[in-house]
Amino acid sequence: MKRTEVSTVLEEAKIGEEILVKGWVKSFRANRFIALNDGSCFKTLQVVVDFENYPEELIKRISFHSCVSIKGELVASQGSGQKVELQAKEIEILGDSDAGAYVLQPKKMTQEYLREKAHFRMRTNTFSAVFRLRHAIAFAINKYFNDHGYYYMHTPIITGSDAEGAGEMFHVTTFKPDTAPKDEAGNVDYKQDFFGKETNLTVSGQLQAEMGALALGKVYTFGPTFRAENSNTSRHLAEFWMIEPEVAFCDIHGDMDLAEDFSKYLIKYCLDNYPDDLAFLEKRILDSEKQMPKEQRRPLPLIESLKFVIDNDFERITYSDAVNLLRNSKPYKKGRFEFEVEWGKDLQAEHERWLVEKKFKKPVIVRDYPKGIKAFYMRQNDDDKTVAAMDVLFPGIGEVIGGSQREERHDKLLKRMEEMDIPEHELWWYLELRKFGGCPHAGFGMGFERMVQFITGMTNIRDVIPFPRAKGSAEF
């Protein structure tokens, strides 16, 4: 007999049908009711066991998270919690789980504790919901771009240039530290290394994606990226996934339009297709906020805040306007900001939070940043002071997207690289893209895990990736 998944049972199976289900026991009440979950959906199937008909030895093995295979008949439920239930006829234990020795318990456990039990944490309601949604968002990303005529481009994980300018890199080598061959000057001789040169793990696929955009028109990358930054926050990982669309014949305004439309699509996809998981996560957050002071609680419940984002236009302002707004703000005048607001300096998290959470109360796109605080490849504006860069700021998590129109003018790009000490010989190919058939183009990078954080409401980024990699932590 073929197994039926719980999601199928609840959606399609008819009363009176004989079915076989397999899954994990979420609870076993009164020696009679198994709540069975197989991961196919958030819901559980109630299985009714007439314990009088089974050996006590078998009944005892039905315990928290033991794995069972049950054949039975689907019947209308006598209880009020569910419409249908499975009347068990044959029960087989596929995997025992000794409740006394098992590290999970059918009760609330802290996220910090579960993080240490990452091999089991996906079995909990919270993490199974989070990881179903993580999948949903990944799928929606590919669907959105495919439906809009973009090509999925795989950029390299190992890169030969360290000029991408997005932060500290992880070195890739086959040398052992103590036996690495040295050159005459006593430095490590990377000519003898696997690739014949120094290599690193990528911090961004953008520069390579630009090659694709100038050939295929619209491309996107979606893959892991690596930063060896010593940043210890709930929004940073050493290994994270990034989405980077790159579009030919697109300026900064088209870039912002794409960022907004794309973000809304991902949120809407989850609302439309995963209501049970979102409802559970929302309830979980509301419960945990009950003992918190009001100002620490979310302004809106999870689902409402997601709907609010897709129903409203993102606020779009220039960096200069943002600085003026901040300098006229109440916290600025009362000296409540820790950091100075001054044209030319980057906006700090406290400033961004004021703009998003206090001033506009919705996502904000800030554009035209001073060129001194942005990367070499961003297109210089006519004022000679700013570049066509934009950041999308979300409530709660800050910067979700950073993007720009790229500098397509060879002379301007070269000059900027010289000013910023970017070695020309490492990016010769990037410069040649401007020499032969170049065109205005733009793109952005979205932090995948930050988007998953926003949609699931999880406060720590380590809880939205199955195996977090962060400073001092690479377990599992």
Next chain:
RNA sequence: GCCUCUUUAGCUCAGCUGGUUAGAGCGCCGGACUGUUAAUCCGUAGGUCCUAGGUUCGAGUCCUAGAAGGGGCGCCA
């Protein structure tokens, strides 16, 4: 990298200005009950109080150092 908080039973925590045998809820185990929805009721077991030093007649409690974890900041996605 900086600042700050935490570490007591399997889990979540309480433990006052240092004082005698370190507690609760849940979980586990045993029993009762059996149409439950975090089932209920009764009972048992379970603790190098993170580690190492120190102060003291006496340290879970105070001091110093270290370890692990959380939160905030910086850097960014």
